[in-house]
Amino acid sequence: MAENIVLFTSESVTEGHPDKVCDQIADHILDEALRQDRSARIACEVCATTGLVLVMGEFTLDGYIDIPTVVRRTVKEIGYTDANFGFDYKTCAVLTTIDEQSPDISQGVTRALEARENAEHDRASEVGAGDQGMMFGYATNETPEYMPLPIVLSHRLAKRLAEARKSGELAYLRPDGKAQVTVAYRGDKPLYVACVVVSAQHDPGVDQTVLKRDILEKVIRPIVGAGLMRPDTDIYVNPTGKFEIGGPQGDSGLTGRKIIVDTYGGMCPHGGGSFSGKDPTKVDRSASYYARYVCKNLVAAGLCERVQLQVAYAIGKARPVSLNLDAFGTERYPLAVLYRAVETVFDFRPYAIIEALSLQNPIYADTAAYGHFGRADFPWEATDKTDALESAVKKILNP
Numbered sequence: 450m451a452e453n454i455v456l457f458t459s460e461s462v463t464e465g466h467p468d469k470v471c472d473q474i475a476d477h478i479l480d481e482a483l484r485q486d487r488s489a490r491i492a493c494e495v496c497a498t499t500g501l502v503l504v505m506g507e508f509t510l511d512g513y514i515d516i517p518t519v520v521r522r523t524v525k526e527i528g529y530t531d532a533n534f535g536f537d538y539k540t541c542a543v544l545t546t547i548d549e550q551s552p553d554i555s556q557g558v559t560r561a562l563e564a565r566e567n568a569e570h571d572r573a574s575e576v577g578a579g580d581q582g583m584m585f586g587y588a589t590n591e592t593p594e595y596m597p598l599p600i601v602l603s604h605r606l607a608k609r610l611a612e613a614r615k616s617g618e619l620a621y622l623r624p625d626g627k628a629q630v631t632v633a634y635r636g637d638k639p640l641y642v643a644c645v646v647v648s649a650q651h652d653p654g655v656d657q658t659v660l661k662r663d664i665l666e667k668v669i670r671p672i673v674g675a676g677l678m679r680p681d682t683d684i685y686v687n688p689t690g691k692f693e694i695g696g697p698q699g700d701s702g703l704t705g706r707k708i709i710v711d712t713y714g715g716m717c718p719h720g721g722g723s724f725s726g727k728d729p730t731k732v733d734r735s736a737s738y739y740a741r742y743v744c745k746n747l748v749a750a751g752l753c754e755r756v757q758l759q760v761a762y763a764i765g766k767a768r769p770v771s772l773n774l775d776a777f778g779t780e781r782y783p784l785a786v787l788y789r790a791v792e793t794v795f796d797f798r799p800y801a802i803i804e805a806l807s808l809q810n811p812i813y814a815d816t817a818a819y820g821h822f823g824r825a826d827f828p829w830e831a832t833d834k835t836d837a838l839e840s841a842v843k844k845i846l847n848p
Contacts, residue, residue: 456643458631459599459714461607464527464818465624465650465695467702471495472711472817474502475704475726477523478514480811483728485512487809490550490558490579493726495704497697499535501542506726509550517543523814528614528624535698558730558765558799576800578762578769579730580722586740587717588748589755591639594823595745598639600714602630604819605672610649610664619663625650625695630673631683637755637777642673644683650695651687661686711821712737717757725817729808730799732762736769738829739802741822743795747776750835752787752842754779760797767798782842790841794834 462469475493482489489510496503502520524538532540558579588595606628614622631644647664664686670678696702705723709715722733729735740758747756753776761771774788796805803809806828816827824830 453635454640455634456631457597457599457634457716458629458644459597459603459709459716460627460629460646461600461603461710461714461819462628462707463607463611463624463626465529465611465626466707467497467625467697467700468704468706469702469818470524470527470529470697471497471702471704472707472723472725473527473814474504474520474523476813476817477519478504478516479726479728480814481514481519482508482510482512483809483811483813485514486510489728490730491726491728492550492731493704495702495726497536497541497702499698500540501544501697503544503546505546506548507550508547516545516547528611529696534623534696535694536696572800575767576730576798576803577765577767578732578736578799579764580732581762581764582722582733583720583759583761584722584732584737584740585712585718585720586737586742586744586758586760587713587756588741588744589637589716590748591637591755592823594825595748596823597714597716599630599632600710600716600820601823602632602642602673602677603628603710603714604823606630606645606647606668608819609668609672610647613667619667621652621655621660623650623652623695625692625699632677637779641679642677642682643679644685645669645673646685646688648687648689648692650692650699653693655691657687657691713822718759720759724821725813729803732799735799735802735806735808736760736762736797738806738808738821738827739795739797742806742829742831742834743791745830746832746834746838747787747791749832750838752781752790752838756780758791767800769797772797782846786842786845789845790838793841793845794837 474495478493479491482491493506520543521538529537558577592601610626613619626649629646633640633643704725724734727734744756756776759773760769762769
């Protein structure tokens with residue numbers, strides 16, 4: 450390996466991957482709950498296997514969700530429409546086991562510790578965090594999306610597989626699939642793609658030579674591009690030899706089992722909490738979105754080239770117990786200045802996060818495949834706080 454060159458790999462999966470099927474079902478159910486009751490408390494877990502979907506969790510809402518209908522509609526939209534796939538929307542059984550949210554948890558979310566201890570408090574101190582834990586945000590200027598290049602390319606490849614299947618361009622493809630991209634870096638700067646792995650589920654009997662040629666010419670080359678490909682870039686397509694059995698028939702699925710795919714492709718730590726199926730009082734989800742929002746605005750403002758933020762909460766408490774900011778030596782000003790600017794501009798209390806990002810709207814189904822970050826249509830991807838951050842920095846430096 451050339452001196453000072455390091456390799457970093459990320460992966461993505463298609464919407465037909467069994468774990469992603471479960472994530473999408475959970476978030477479609479969450480959206481349906483929020484359409485009926487913006488204050489719904491939802492913790493939805495889904496698992497799937499051959500011919501079966503199990504939906505479980507804790508739901509508290511003013512309304513009723515026809516869960517089997519939501520499940521079957523979601524499975525159909527993904528593309529499991531044929532019983533020959535071993536899993537399809539018409540014949541799969543749908544089982545449910547649902548309880549209300551625990552009153553022990555609910556009391557801390559409904560009335561935060563700060564509100565209980567201080568009679569004079571503002572509205573944002575009313576809502577406590579729905580769980581303890583730590584969440585991470587990240588941003589980098591190495592791509593227009595402010596995301597690491599390996600996960601950006603992996604998502605594009607996985608999405609391209611689904612597009613080629615749904616359009617009929619590669620009609621022999623089936624819904625399941627994976628993509629993995631290895632990028633060579635010198636320092637923080639991406640140089641080229643060293644390796645691409647694509648595993649695409651397909652109809653029985655497809656000629657592997659034809660499939661590999663099609664995937665290379667119609668999926669990999671259009672996405673990765675000549676500027677990043679090299680003559681010695683390693684490319685592997687269906688390295689097992691075939692991929693006919695897939696989806697929940699090939700491997701059971703479960704919500705929250707693709708959390709690195711959902712976030713930054715492993716480029717920064719992960720707190721461990723999944724996103725899908727959780728309403729925004731669950732800081733696993735909302736605080737992760739907010740941390741991304743903070744980091745993206747810091748980089749977009751030119752205050753650093755890349756940055757990672759950890760935020761941690763205690764269940765039932767509104768304010769976080771800690772913030773940790775790391776700009777990896779790329780900061781324009783001392784980290785202490787950036788800390789103060791962040792604390793001036795951003796309010797990390799759950800109610801404030803929910804209001805700032807409009808998180809009680811039914812926006813979650815679209816997040817459940819191809820990543821929660823780096824997609825401009827989500828509110829946490831806005832860069833509307835750059836001016837406020839720059840102003841805060843100036844006031845700190847020149848009080």
